[in-house]
Amino acid sequence: MSGQTPVLHLVTCGSVDDGKSTLIGRLLVETDSVPIDQLEYARTTRRGGSTVPVGEVDYSLLTDGLEAEREQGITIDVAYRHLNLPNGRRVLIADSPGHEQYTRNMAVAASNGDVAVLLVDAARGVRPQTHRHLTVCALMGVQTIIVAVNKMDLVDYSHEVFEQVMGEVRTTAARLGVQQIDGIPVSAVTGANVATKSDAMPWYKGESLLGALAIWEPIGRLADEGFRFPVQFIVRAEGNFRGYAGTVVAGSVRPGDEVVVADSGRTAKIARIVTADRDLDVATYGQAVTLTFDHEVDVTRGDILAAGTPLQPADRFGVDMVWLGEEPLAHGRSYLLISGSRSVPATVTNVRHRLDVVSGHEHAARVLNMNDIGRVEIATDRPIPMDPYTLCRDTGGFLLVDRVTADTVAAGLSRHAMRRAFNVVPHVYDVDHEARASLMGHPARVVWLTGLSGSGKSTIADAAVRKLHAMGIHTYVLDGDNMRTGLNKDLGFTPEDRAENVRRVAEVSKLMRDSGVVVFVALVSPFRSDRETAATLFDKGDFIEVFVDTPVDVCSKRDPKGLYAKAAAGNLPNMTGVGQAYEPPLNPDLIVHGTGDVEASADRLVAAILEA
Amino acid sequence: MQQTVPYSAVLDELEAEAIHIYRESAAAFRNPVLLYSIGKDSSVLLHLAIKAFYPAPLPFPVMHIDTTWKFKEMIDFRDRRAKELGLDLRIAQNLEAMAEGVTPFSHGTHEYTRLMKTVALRKGIDRYGFDAAIGGARRDEERSRAKERIFSLREPGHRWDPRKQRPEFWRTANTQLAPEQSMRVFPLSNWTELDVWRYIEREKIEIPGLYFAKKRPVVERGGTLLMVDDERFPLNEGEVPDMKSVRFRTLGCYPLSGAVESTADNLADLIAEMESSKVSERSGRLIDGEGGGSMEAKKAEGYF
Numbered sequence: 046m047s048g049q050t051p052v053l054h055l056v057t058c059g060s061v062d063d064g065k066s067t068l069i070g071r072l073l074v075e076t077d078s079v080p081i082d083q084l085e086y087a088r089t090t091r092r093g094g095s096t097v098p099v100g101e102v103d104y105s106l107l108t109d110g111l112e113a114e115r116e117q118g119i120t121i122d123v124a125y126r127h128l129n130l131p132n133g134r135r136v137l138i139a140d141s142p143g144h145e146q147y148t149r150n151m152a153v154a155a156s157n158g159d160v161a162v163l164l165v166d167a168a169r170g171v172r173p174q175t176h177r178h179l180t181v182c183a184l185m186g187v188q189t190i191i192v193a194v195n196k197m198d199l200v201d202y203s204h205e206v207f208e209q210v211m212g213e214v215r216t217t218a219a220r221l222g223v224q225q226i227d228g229i230p231v232s233a234v235t236g237a238n239v240a241t242k243s244d245a246m247p248w249y250k251g252e253s254l255l256g257a258l259a260i261w262e263p264i265g266r267l268a269d270e271g272f273r274f275p276v277q278f279i280v281r282a283e284g285n286f287r288g289y290a291g292t293v294v295a296g297s298v299r300p301g302d303e304v305v306v307a308d309s310g311r312t313a314k315i316a317r318i319v320t321a322d323r324d325l326d327v328a329t330y331g332q333a334v335t336l337t338f339d340h341e342v343d344v345t346r347g348d349i350l351a352a353g354t355p356l357q358p359a360d361r362f363g364v365d366m367v368w369l370g371e372e373p374l375a376h377g378r379s380y381l382l383i384s385g386s387r388s389v390p391a392t393v394t395n396v397r398h399r400l401d402v403v404s405g406h407e408h409a410a411r412v413l414n415m416n417d418i419g420r421v422e423i424a425t426d427r428p429i430p431m432d433p434y435t436l437c438r439d440t441g442g443f444l445l446v447d448r449v450t451a452d453t454v455a456a457g458l459s460r461h462a463m464r465r466a467f468n469v470v471p472h473v474y475d476v477d478h479e480a481r482a483s484l485m486g487h488p489a490r491v492v493w494l495t496g497l498s499g500s501g502k503s504t505i506a507d508a509a510v511r512k513l514h515a516m517g518i519h520t521y522v523l524d525g526d527n528m529r530t531g532l533n534k535d536l537g538f539t540p541e542d543r544a545e546n547v548r549r550v551a552e553v554s555k556l557m558r559d560s561g562v563v564v565f566v567a568l569v570s571p572f573r574s575d576r577e578t579a580a581t582l583f584d585k586g587d588f589i590e591v592f593v594d595t596p597v598d599v600c601s602k603r604d605p606k607g608l609y610a611k612a613a614a615g616n617l618p619n620m621t622g623v624g625q626a627y628e629p630p631l632n633p634d635l636i637v638h639g640t641g642d643v644e645a646s647a648d649r650l651v652a653a654i655l656e657a
Numbered sequence: 658m659q660q661t662v663p664y665s666a667v668l669d670e671l672e673a674e675a676i677h678i679y680r681e682s683a684a685a686f687r688n689p690v691l692l693y694s695i696g697k698d699s700s701v702l703l704h705l706a707i708k709a710f711y712p713a714p715l716p717f718p719v720m721h722i723d724t725t726w727k728f729k730e731m732i733d734f735r736d737r738r739a740k741e742l743g744l745d746l747r748i749a750q751n752l753e754a755m756a757e758g759v760t761p762f763s764h765g766t767h768e769y770t771r772l773m774k775t776v777a778l779r780k781g782i783d784r785y786g787f788d789a790a791i792g793g794a795r796r797d798e799e800r801s802r803a804k805e806r807i808f809s810l811r812e813p814g815h816r817w818d819p820r821k822q823r824p825e826f827w828r829t830a831n832t833q834l835a836p837e838q839s840m841r842v843f844p845l846s847n848w849t850e851l852d853v854w855r856y857i858e859r860e861k862i863e864i865p866g867l868y869f870a871k872k873r874p875v876v877e878r879g880g881t882l883l884m885v886d887d888e889r890f891p892l893n894e895g896e897v898p899d900m901k902s903v904r905f906r907t908l909g910c911y912p913l914s915g916a917v918e919s920t921a922d923n924l925a926d927l928i929a930e931m932e933s934s935k936v937s938e939r940s941g942r943l944i945d946g947e948g949g950g951s952m953e954a955k956k957a958e959g960y961f
Contacts, residue, residue, distance in 0.1 A: 052667060127797060134662045135667045150824070277677070277680040280710060282712040286712055290710075291677075294828065319712070332669075333672075438827050439828055453823045456824070456826050
């Protein structure tokens with residue numbers, strides 16, 4: 046090991062107006078990183094707005110990617126490029142667009158960044174977006190920020206202008222806790238201080254931009270004192286070989302070291318560090334290896350092997366979240382949380398505040414919208430180990446995924462596991478729901494009727510309950526409207542409130558089911574993910590999803606509560622089937638038609654309950 | 658400035674990243690496949706896959722999109738390597754288009770590529786029910802590839818929608834798929850062409866002989882040297898192929914793969930030649946013509 050970092054992950058932030066495309070284009074050309082034919086293209090092709098004479102290189106053309114962007118003359122997505130520095134170091138650039146609406150892209154680009162080059166236009170000075178870039182880089186854990194104060198040629202290479210910019214930037218950086226910040230006065234157009242030091246600014250004593258990138262070294266990996274190894278894949282091979290494949294994301298490990306399976310708390314000693322080339326004496330940060338143990342320990346994909354700094358599972362976390370989804374964050378809705386190679390259902394239980402990325406102020410908030418950053422609390426379905434993000438990005442960062450569309454809707458940064466997760470220990474009682482079922486003489490189940498308002502949910506439930514009652518079976522109906530007059534009277538009809546409404550009804554139905562009763566839930570519950578969340582509370586077979594399928598025109602003609610009339614008059618903007626979509630179940634246990642015979646439908650429900 | 662970072666250290670990092678991507682793909686997808694196109698990138702891709710799961714065998718099959726217009730030498734190489742390495746090799750072809758007599762000469766390169774490569778790939782994936790296809794695309798190949806994800810989502814019908822691509826954070830991948838979605842996975846995303854060659858040299862990876870200079874029968878078409886690999890190549894009246902010392906920078910269908918004149922018949926010479934030329938390798942691929950944006954158009958249709 047030479048001690049040199051072979052690959053530097055660089056994030057560039059700034060907008061076209063700051064001359065970012067030109068700066069990157071120049072970096073590429075000065076390091077011979079552009080093929081001749083692409084360079085020729087940038088010499089001969091011109092697009093609208095370009096002031097560069099044909100025959101000279103229009104550097105900005107080297108960095109634009111998609112056709113749609115070239116037509117609009119903007120960059121809309123993170124682009125990845127590389128540079129080879131003269132000392133052999135590879136620089137992988139994640140180039141993030143600078144426009145306000147693309148905070149999410151900045152966060153993506155910064156998530157792997159060691160160093161950020163942040164462009165400021167010397168002529169225009171520090172602007173709101175400068176603060177935004179600093180905030181996102183700091184949040185995502187970029188260690189070093191290099192402020193490239195560009196267009197120095199337009200301000201007569203003034204030392205004063207440079208210091209003015211740096212003074213403002215340093216104040217913000219100090220507030221954000223940025224580890225290291227440097228300023229370099231440059232001109233991307235003339236090349237001053239980009240690849241070589243310029244004579245025009247004798248007052249500047251530091252490195253050129255390329256020089257600074259060549260000598261950069263990390264300030265110590267954040268978790269050098271702790272070893273972290275998320276297991277990706279169990280390798281089984283001939284001769285009883287069983288190894289755990291993954292990448293060292295913090296610290297290092299040697300044969301003989303004792304590691305803890307963070308999920309179970311069990312320990313084992315490392316027997317071998319296997320690679321296809323040879324067994325290793327040590328595996329360090331970034332190496333992809335396969336570990337074997339000295340004795341059998343239960344390990345599955347997603348588990349984290351750890352040593353040094355302790356890592357314990359918890360099921361509640363305070364986290365910062367960058368909201369990426371077009372749909373806003375829904376309080377109480379179940380998402381899939383992906384942390385390393387593990388995925389587990391998780392719910393946002395509380396939104397504490399939204400961060401104003403320009404001023405740094407925290408504003409009270411109930412939802413997060415796309416491009417918002419905020420502090421929230423999450424609860425996972427089962428305890429999982431997560432580090433604070435500042436300790437290790439790979440074991441402290443996670444994604445939230447929509448369970449229906451499979452879209453990534455948020456990036457989360459774990460801040461702390463919440464203590465109350467450890468203090469709440471469910472008591473297990475001897476008399477459980479099975480004991481009660483045998484006393485009752487019938488099994489207890491939850492029958493969840495979903496469908497539009499007026500589809501006939503309550504009517505069918507009523508008929509089924511009458512039949513069961515006659516058979517000596519204990520029942521109860523949780524009716525949406527009845528719940529909203531009591532327990533849920535603080536909730537409205539926004540998607541977030543609907544999610545919370547469903548969550549509470551589901552929890553109540555679970556308690557009643559445990560008491561031995563057959564519970565009918567008659568609730569519009571329009572969103573698939575909310576109903577899926579409810580179903581996860583129960584064992585398979587104990588939760589019967591019934592889709593009451595009635596055409597919306599039939600429902601609106603019946604209109605038993607006069608709601609459709611109100612919606613038509615524009616007084617109910619969130620009316621399901623009118624202003625809000627209804628998502629029918631994909632695989633309901635039973636479909637009954639609200640236009641059919643009520644008694645026959647009720648009989649089918651009764652049969653399903655008894656045989657389930 | 659002195660050389661302080663050995664090239665091998667850069668290759669080590671790229672290798673580790675690729676192995677990480679492989680392991681994630683093998684574990685997370687129901688039925689992944691490695692797309693093997695026989696060339697240098699595929700050879701590296703296959704080598705990395707074998708390393709990733711050592712000492713276990715490769716946990717997924719390998720698929721080749723065979724247009725029937727590949728160089729003969731490529732097919733021989735493919736079959737021999739598959740046997741030596743014990744690969745579960747699948748061949749995908751667009752039989753309908755073949756029956757209709759689609760050839761690189763009868764149809765334009767764009768239509769030919771769409772039918773024989775893009776459609777054949779889609780058919781192959783659908784036929785075997787693969788939910789993820791791992792390929793050797795690199796971000797340095799072409800400008801529109803610079804925005805390609807490592808895990809690149811395809812909508813129903815294999816459509817690539819730039820607006821639906823998922824943001825990628827850290828080493829953490831969202832490998833979840835909604836019904837009828839599928840994934841393309843690119844472990845070599847951050848590699849350059851030179852990295853591929855240096856890695857082949859370091860790891861002593863076997864590649865087809867077509868990459869090395871040798872006297873081969875060629876004709877010139879529109880400034881491009883094409884090899885007359887078999888009798889299906891329509892020669893003009895009285896045209897006789899020249900025997901020239903040529904090699905290929907990229908391998909594909911022989912009527913669409915431009916040769917370069919060269920005497921580099923070994924890896925060291927070849928790398929030296931490459932480092933001094935600095936023309937992007939895609940300049941030899943006829944299918945990429947029609948401006949820098951045409952790759953994007955092809956991808957939207959489901960091309961790799």
